[in-house]
Amino acid sequence: MNNDxxxxxxxxxxxxxxxxxxxSGQADPAATAKGHDRAPAEExxxxxxxxxxxAMDWAQLEKTVARCHACDLHRGRTQTVFGTGDRQARxxxxxxxxxxxxxxxxxxxxxxxxxxxNAMLQAAGFRRPDVYIxxxxxxxxxxNRDPRPDEAASCSGYLDRQxxxxxxxxxxxxxxxAAQRLLKCETPVGRLRGRLHRYGESPGVPVVVxxxxxxxxxxxxEKQKVWQxxxxxxxxxxx
Numbered sequence: 001m002n003n004d005x006x007x008x009x010x011x012x013x014x015x016x017x018x019x020x021x022x023x024s025g026q027a028d029p030a031a032t033a034k035g036h037d038r039a040p041a042e043e044x045x046x047x048x049x050x051x052x053x054x055a056m057d058w059a060q061l062e063k064t065v066a067r068c069h070a071c072d073l074h075r076g077r078t079q080t081v082f083g084t085g086d087r088q089a090r091x092x093x094x095x096x097x098x099x100x101x102x103x104x105x106x107x108x109x110x111x112x113x114x115x116x117x118n119a120m121l122q123a124a125g126f127r128r129p130d131v132y133i134x135x136x137x138x139x140x141x142x143x144n145r146d147p148r149p150d151e152a153a154s155c156s157g158y159l160d161r162q163x164x165x166x167x168x169x170x171x172x173x174x175x176x177x178a179a180q181r182l183l184k185c186e187t188p189v190g191r192l193r194g195r196l197h198r199y200g201e202s203p204g205v206p207v208v209v210x211x212x213x214x215x216x217x218x219x220x221x222e223k224q225k226v227w228q229x230x231x232x233x234x235x236x237x238x239x
Contacts, residue, residue: 053161058087061161065138071154073139073147079106083134083162091131091233092168093117094159095212096177097147103140108133109213116213117174124230132166134159136181152181163205170236171205175212182207193229196236208233 051064065080081098084107093109101111109117118128137147137155147155163171173179176189182199183192189209198204210229211222 051157053157056161058165061158061165065158068138068154068158071139071151073137073141073151076142077139078103080138081106081108081135081140082138083132084108085128085132086130087132087166089130089132089166090169091126092163092166092171093121093131093133093174094171094178094182095133095135095174097135097137097144098140099144100140108135112217113213116216120213120226120230123227124234132162132168134162136178146177152177156181160200163199168205170233171199171207172233173207173209175215178212179207179209183209193225194232196232206236208236 051068051070053061053064056064062082065082068074068080081102095108098108099111099113102108108114117133121128121131136152136159138158141147141151171182173182179189179192180186183197185192189211192209195209197207197209199207208229210226210233211219216223216226
């Protein structure tokens with residue numbers, strides 16, 4: 001990172017902390033190239049029938065998500081929100097669902113919550129392009145409600161494949177929905193924080209749980225807890 005000291009202190013001030021962890025920024029690898037081969041038209045993924053994505057590469061997976069009709073969320077979307085960032089990232093950030101701005105732009109974590117997430121990452125020594133960011137579901141739920149269990153289940157294979165392709169050293173689950181879906185539990189975020197969890201089959205990917213940036217915008221006093229969570233995540237070897 002090339003931020004000067006003033007920039008770093010400003011970021012940490014946003015998180016309510018007074019210390020700084022430095023880390024060399026990693027180059028953002030080239031994104032997967034657009035497909036050049038001509039392919040026949042494909043049918044959309046039909047209602048109630050999520051595609052088997054277990055062997056898909058990035059291009060196939062992104063195309064499948066873009067045409068997915070496996071749950072009712074496709075009816076109200078402007079576009080799917082696939083994911084963004086370094087596809088060989090050390091850290092993967094998983095949130096719950098796109099909001100209105102994400103639906104318009106096709107990118108997760110934009111707007112005020114995205115700006116705060118960027119500050120969180122920079123405070124831990126990462127730039128946004130250093131990580132890979134995705135959501136539990138790829139389409140915006142109506143009125144920004146939480147995704148229903150059936151909707152999350154319809155998208156679960158897509159997220160599973162993204163995680164398998166990235167092979168992150170650590171997953172940072174932000175918010176209740178992301179944490180509970182990844183860990184298959186109903187435990188509140190406050191009780192999941194401060195502990196190392198595992199995603200997937202043994203040995204699994206280390207998972208650290210923290211609060212969602214949107215929650216921090218409503219409850220800024222909790223920012224210090226997020227800083228503690230970031231320090232804990234860095235201690236787990238995801239640096």
